[in-house]
Amino acid sequence: MLVKLQQLTVPPGQQVLLKDVSWQDFEGILADLGESHNLRIAYENNTLEIVAPLPEHESAKVIIADLLKVLMQKLKIYFLPLGSTTFKNELMQQGIEPDDCFYIKNEAKVRGKKRIVK
DSSP states (O other): OOOOGGGOOOOTTOEEEEOSOOHHHHHHHHHHHOSOOOOEEEEETTEEEEEOOOHHHHHHHHHHHHHHHHHHHHTTOOOEEOOSOOEEETTTTEEEOOSSOEEOTTHHHHTTOSOOOO
């Protein structure tokens, strides 16, 4: 029996682990989810982890990100906030979506780029 992504419900604070997920399946799942989803995704060694954060986790995430932004602005540190983006490396068979992320040390190298490909 094949389960479709639309059939899965992940309650806040819970996770789902899917084993034996190919890279192509991982890419397909990301495409199905689209850009605006509230889940956190991690993929490594053919295992896909899907996590639904709790509301209090999201609240803390915003506070920490805002604090970092103010601190970097005060210290005149150039940075590029990317929010929750997807980082993938097919060669390493790994992918992750952080809660929030910033380019600090390498901000100048990625400034203005729509895609960062290694």
